[in-house]
Amino acid sequence: MSDIEYADVLKDDYSDNETTSHVEAPIDGSAVLNPTVDADNESKTNIDDEYAAFMNSDNDLMGGEDEADLVNIDTNGQTINTFVLLQGEEWIVDLRNEQEIFITIKEGICELFGVELANSTEFLFNSQEKLCFLSVEACKIEYRSNKTLLKPFPDCIVGHDPNVIALYAISLQLLQKRMKGIRGPRCLIIGDKTSGKSSIAKTLLSYASKMMGPASTPLFINLDPTKGIFSLPGSLSATIVNDTLQPESAIWGESLTSATHPLVATFEPIIKNFGFEEINKYNYDYYRHVLDSLVDDCKLIMDNYAEINETGMFVDTCTFKLASDLPVDNNLSNEIIKEEGEVPEAEIKQDDADSGFLAAPEINDDLIKKEENDDYDMNPSGQESEYEDDEDDYEIKKKEESTEVVIPSNETLIELPYDVEFINEIANKFEIDHIFDICNVDGKTIVTNYLSDRVKALTSVVKRAYIYPIVQNNSIDASTLSDSYKRFAQRASIRAYFYGGTPRFTLSPYTVTVRYEDVHIFTHNPEKCGDLIKIENITKEVLQYGILAVTNSDTKEKDTNKILNSGVLGYVLVLSVIDAANKQLIKILSPTMGDLPKKMLILTDYKYYE
Numbered sequence: 001m002s003d004i005e006y007a008d009v010l011k012d013d014y015s016d017n018e019t020t021s022h023v024e025a026p027i028d029g030s031a032v033l034n035p036t037v038d039a040d041n042e043s044k045t046n047i048d049d050e051y052a053a054f055m056n057s058d059n060d061l062m063g064g065e066d067e068a069d070l071v072n073i074d075t076n077g078q079t080i081n082t083f084v085l086l087q088g089e090e091w092i093v094d095l096r097n098e099q100e101i102f103i104t105i106k107e108g109i110c111e112l113f114g115v116e117l118a119n120s121t122e123f124l125f126n127s128q129e130k131l132c133f134l135s136v137e138a139c140k141i142e143y144r145s146n147k148t149l150l151k152p153f154p155d156c157i158v159g160h161d162p163n164v165i166a167l168y169a170i171s172l173q174l175l176q177k178r179m180k181g182i183r184g185p186r187c188l189i190i191g192d193k194t195s196g197k198s199s200i201a202k203t204l205l206s207y208a209s210k211m212m213g214p215a216s217t218p219l220f221i222n223l224d225p226t227k228g229i230f231s232l233p234g235s236l237s238a239t240i241v242n243d244t245l246q247p248e249s250a251i252w253g254e255s256l257t258s259a260t261h262p263l264v265a266t267f268e269p270i271i272k273n274f275g276f277e278e279i280n281k282y283n284y285d286y287y288r289h290v291l292d293s294l295v296d297d298c299k300l301i302m303d304n305y306a307e308i309n310e311t312g313m314f315v316d317t318c319t320f321k322l323a324s325d326l327p328v329d330n331n332l333s334n335e336i337i338k339e340e341g342e343v344p345e346a347e348i349k350q351d352d353a354d355s356g357f358l359a360a361p362e363i364n365d366d367l368i369k370k371e372e373n374d375d376y377d378m379n380p381s382g383q384e385s386e387y388e389d390d391e392d393d394y395e396i397k398k399k400e401e402s403t404e405v406v407i408p409s410n411e412t413l414i415e416l417p418y419d420v421e422f423i424n425e426i427a428n429k430f431e432i433d434h435i436f437d438i439c440n441v442d443g444k445t446i447v448t449n450y451l452s453d454r455v456k457a458l459t460s461v462v463k464r465a466y467i468y469p470i471v472q473n474n475s476i477d478a479s480t481l482s483d484s485y486k487r488f489a490q491r492a493s494i495r496a497y498f499y500g501g502t503p504r505f506t507l508s509p510y511t512v513t514v515r516y517e518d519v520h521i522f523t524h525n526p527e528k529c530g531d532l533i534k535i536e537n538i539t540k541e542v543l544q545y546g547i548l549a550v551t552n553s554d555t556k557e558k559d560t561n562k563i564l565n566s567g568v569l570g571y572v573l574v575l576s577v578i579d580a581a582n583k584q585l586i587k588i589l590s591p592t593m594g595d596l597p598k599k600m601l602i603l604t605d606y607k608y609y610e
Helices: 047-061 162-178 197-210 284-304 306-311 365-373 420-429 447-459 483-499 560-565
Strands: 081-085 089-094 101-107 110-112 122-125 130-135 139-145 157-159 186-191 219-222 235-240 270-273 313-316 387-390 393-396 434-439 466-471 510-515 521-525 528-534 546-554 568-579 584-590 599-607
Touching: 081 089, 162 197, 162 466, 186 197, 186 420, 197 313, 197 434, 219 284, 235 284, 270 284, 270 568, 284 306, 284 420, 284 528, 420 447, 434 447, 447 466, 483 568, 528 560, 546 560, 560 599, 568 599
Parallel strands: 186 313, 186 434, 219 313, 434 466, 521 599
Antiparallel strands: 081 139, 089 130, 089 157, 101 122, 101 139, 110 130, 219 235, 235 270, 387 393, 510 584, 521 528, 546 568, 546 599, 568 584
């Protein structure tokens, strides 16, 4: 790791054998970092001197409000811009519409949401609107783009986000559980809307798949139908991650349908079609039905693959609250018998600027000792686990006595941004033992008190898991993560599914034309979601640009419940509907070659315009 400090690199007499280069201002006003000259080896660059030149150029250019930005980018994308990130700093990149940026890490170690970027390799990004590059070690970065960045220098540089240290500490703690070789940690990520839940999930997943220790093959579960992760939006998925995630891909990695060449690692997600953009009163019961089906498949995976079970799982959720008048069925089909133990208040670490933690969960020696004494005894804020080790099998602990959590009558719990009862249902179904709550603390005067109150409100319902409150990354502007950004991300994931997940390697999807009578397309009954009805009157208004889920039920199947419960082979896109006197045809875009499978199709709410 690098020990570079600001005070060191700003010294004029930093080294007797090295000379700090000056910054020349070209005609266009941009600042260019010249190569550092080493007396011993002229070809060797020094990151310290590069950063000193960068800081000196900053001081020269920040003298007046009308001065040009530190880095200007030509619209032709040919100008190469160079800068240096110190250890622990983050570079936030907001891409404009139809903007692409080429990034090369020349020296040092740099990560994008936990995925390490290889040195001297050019990466192209054009489908992810918000990027966050973390400098694990001081690194030198070159980039070029066809448009100017939304955030100019130095506003786009964020120094020492406390979440970085917290996520590293949490990942090491989870690694200790995996090294037990019994049952890996099962983590649930929840939080406010636009708080960066998926970014945290991707970072933790990346760390889990690459850390030292036993072979790591985590299971990632996406329960957010608005996001396309390893699949299209509108689906719930479970994916075994056995390789590094792809930083350039909008869907995190290549699936069997979006793989571009044999050298790219592919993932085989289990996909359950939900088909709606959001969870509401109309489709809530159907969402739970799809969730139960996914839970059953995940249990089969964890029970039959020891390596995956020892690694654990990460579950990413969406933020929603049910209407107060919506009846909730608390009789879970896969209910787990659980005993309620005493839940003390969660211990929250106070602000510590030296350590880098800000209201992050404290990881102390007592917890490590507890880990060593108990094979699997890690619970919500210190309560005992429901599972104990019995020769690789977990059985429900039999307790003679159990005490319920008692909340003083005069104490009012704060309102949480999500449905706590449903979070508890998810935690029980997946047997979750770690919950990461991503909190938006904007407008909160005392952050630690707010986090403590939030943990109390959550533990009043959820009894079975450790709860880690994590402050939302201060580099994330919630106002920019609007509906337009969500639409952008959905469109990017749909395009990646059909045309390839990475910008450099594109696919040529296959187009097939079928007749009306050769396809069987179903949709949900407007009166009751989950009750499939066949679309008899195929029209352009109904089908064109629609996404169809290809189920695993053949066209001879008559039971709509079996059609609904069957797995999803993939998705196709309706390009056009020809309804003429002599022609009744449907033109379909498929990610694979060959005829359209003779399977039942289900129309989703998503559309994609070419």
